[in-house]
Amino acid sequence: MNRRHFCRTAVAASVAAAIPMLPGCERKAPVATDADTSLAAVSLNGAEIELEKAAIRELGDSLTGPVILSGHPDYDSARKLWNGMHDRRPTLIARCMSTADVSKVVTFARERQILTAVRGGGHSWPGKSMCDDGLVIDLSQMHTVTADAGKRRAYARGGALLSGLDAAALEHELVTTAGVVSHTGVGGFTLGGGLGRLNRKYGLAIDNLRSAEIVTADGMARRVSDEQDADIFWAIRGGGGNFGVVTEFEYELHPFDRNVFSGSLVWPVAQARDVLEFYGEWYPGLSDEMYAGPAMVTLPDGTGAVVLEVVFNGDPALGEAELEPLRKIGTLMDDSVKIQDYSVMQTQEDVAFGPGIRSYVKSGMVSEISQGLVDAMIESYTSDPRLAMFTHTLGGAVKRVGELDTAFPHRNAEMMIGVGGGWHDPLDDESGIALSRQWYSGLEPFIGGYYDNIDFDGTAAKGNYGPAYARLSKIKGQVDPGNLFRLNSNVEPA
Numbered sequence: 001m002n003r004r005h006f007c008r009t010a011v012a013a014s015v016a017a018a019i020p021m022l023p024g025c026e027r028k029a030p031v032a033t034d035a036d037t038s039l040a041a042v043s044l045n046g047a048e049i050e051l052e053k054a055a056i057r058e059l060g061d062s063l064t065g066p067v068i069l070s071g072h073p074d075y076d077s078a079r080k081l082w083n084g085m086h087d088r089r090p091t092l093i094a095r096c097m098s099t100a101d102v103s104k105v106v107t108f109a110r111e112r113q114i115l116t117a118v119r120g121g122g123h124s125w126p127g128k129s130m131c132d133d134g135l136v137i138d139l140s141q142m143h144t145v146t147a148d149a150g151k152r153r154a155y156a157r158g159g160a161l162l163s164g165l166d167a168a169a170l171e172h173e174l175v176t177t178a179g180v181v182s183h184t185g186v187g188g189f190t191l192g193g194g195l196g197r198l199n200r201k202y203g204l205a206i207d208n209l210r211s212a213e214i215v216t217a218d219g220m221a222r223r224v225s226d227e228q229d230a231d232i233f234w235a236i237r238g239g240g241g242n243f244g245v246v247t248e249f250e251y252e253l254h255p256f257d258r259n260v261f262s263g264s265l266v267w268p269v270a271q272a273r274d275v276l277e278f279y280g281e282w283y284p285g286l287s288d289e290m291y292a293g294p295a296m297v298t299l300p301d302g303t304g305a306v307v308l309e310v311v312f313n314g315d316p317a318l319g320e321a322e323l324e325p326l327r328k329i330g331t332l333m334d335d336s337v338k339i340q341d342y343s344v345m346q347t348q349e350d351v352a353f354g355p356g357i358r359s360y361v362k363s364g365m366v367s368e369i370s371q372g373l374v375d376a377m378i379e380s381y382t383s384d385p386r387l388a389m390f391t392h393t394l395g396g397a398v399k400r401v402g403e404l405d406t407a408f409p410h411r412n413a414e415m416m417i418g419v420g421g422g423w424h425d426p427l428d429d430e431s432g433i434a435l436s437r438q439w440y441s442g443l444e445p446f447i448g449g450y451y452d453n454i455d456f457d458g459t460a461a462k463g464n465y466g467p468a469y470a471r472l473s474k475i476k477g478q479v480d481p482g483n484l485f486r487l488n489s490n491v492e493p494a
């Protein structure tokens with residue numbers, strides 16, 4: 001079976017030119033005309049406010065990048081997010097090119113109390129990086145990643161994508177933990193924790209973060225690390241975008257042979273019980289090098305399948321030996337596990353999850369692959385080619401970090417389980433969402449925490465942060481008492 005085919009089914013002008021014209025727009029706020037001296041926007045608490053055109057012009061003149069308003073040729077592309085379900089119309093989008101730009105825009109937003117979103121890679125499932133009638137700090141052009149092979153470090157700007165992080169590191173036979181779809185932004189990914197195929201060996205993305213440059217609500221740019229502003233550094237490792245705009249992430253890199261033993265094992269869903277029960281027994285003995293997460297999908301011809309995605313980060317012969325008992329379970333429909341370039345796995349879902357797809361997902365953490373969970377996986381399985389149940393394998397190095405050493409407290413979780421999917425027709429939204437929720441509800445009794453990065457409803461903020469919430473709230477109260485950065489998995493300032 002063609003792996004790509006399977007995957008597709010698996011889930012599926014500058015401000016100076018723009019401002020003087022101030023063209024009309026279709027958003028909810030009153031339409032601006034050339035005669036108006038201000039633009040309507042919303043405040044942090046939802047009240048309607050007026051933004052002086054002269055002030056916007058002044059902001060635009062002070063930035064290296066453009067301020068994009070409705071009617072600007074780039075307005076529609078700039079407000080698009082990865083998830084096609086979101087169609088938001090901000091009053092202004094400040095496309096930042098530098099940390100200094102970000103500082104100026106943060107100050108502008110705070111002084112006027114404008115509802116503010118921060119856009120990194122734009123992959124937020126609930127669309128939190130875009131807003132209606134507010135201001136967007138757009139980092140998409142701050143996307144370079146450089147690597148220092150001698151120091152084994154990568155430096156990613158706040159709007160970089162995982163593809164850039166992987167490429168910069170791999171060029172030097174180095175790597176760090178990145179997620180499974182390469183057009184995801186490093187920003188939201190890292191700030192939420194960052195699960196990836198190498199996390200059992202190297203830990204989460206946050207476990208590899210050595211420092212960051214962040215612009216806090218006061219407009220100040222600071223370098224935070226274990227040595228400097230350690231509270232903020234602790235908070236951004238799992239606490240999301242609550243504490244400011246990160247303009248640069250510094251990651252530790254690890255020596256890496258990019259020819260990895262990797263691919264997928266696929267069985268008919270009728271064999272799910274044999275596969276998942278064996279997996280439950282096999283899993284506790286996994287080496288740190290082995291990442292192997294089960295998924296349940298429906299192929300285009302309607303065949304249900306259980307898939308095990310494998311990446312072995314070590315000697316392929318050892319990987320072969322470790323995987324062998326699983327290969328002997330039941331009758332495989334497909335076995336594509338072989339030595340191949342790491343980037344094949346890291347990009348194989350890019351097309352299936354391409355920008356503009358309409359997508360819904362829910363996820364949670366499980367600390368044990370129990371018989372009850374296996375039963376629930378089998379009983380809740382829903383045959384629908386738009387949907388899938390998928391997992392991220394944790395444990396290993398992830399588990400060896402203390403529960404409150406970072407703001408990501410799910411260190412005892414063995415696995416993240418997600419249910420969701422993607423489609424293109426808006427008419428599919430209702431049934432796609434309802435079926436995903438129903439499927440997930442079958443697994444929910446086994447969930448012991450939430451990973452808000454992979455959750456459309458974003459209703460799990462406190463559960464997401466668990467015992468880290470109290471300290472997060474205290475730090476939030478110190479660095480963002482007015483909750484300027486609220487369009488995220490929000491922590492209320494203490």
Ligand SMILES: Cc1cc2nc3c(=O)[nH]c(=O)nc-3n(C[C@H](O)[C@H](O)[C@H](O)COP(=O)(O)OP(=O)(O)OC[C@H]3O[C@@H](n4cnc5c(N)ncnc54)[C@H](O)[C@@H]3O)c2cc1C
Binds near residue numbers: 119120122185453454
């Ligand atoms: C197809 C797909 C695959 C995914 N795979 C994985 C995976 O393998 N592992 C995993 O852990 N997660 C995964 N995720 C979840 C992903 O980590 C989150 O969606 C994450 O928020 C995306 O970050 P972003 O910068 O692209 O998003 P954005 O939409 O730009 O931002 C998301 C949130 O982070 C904030 N933010 C972004 N950048 C910054 C910044 N520089 N400074 C301050 N705040 C910022 C935004 O304000 C917003 O609240 C995946 C998501 C998708 C859609």
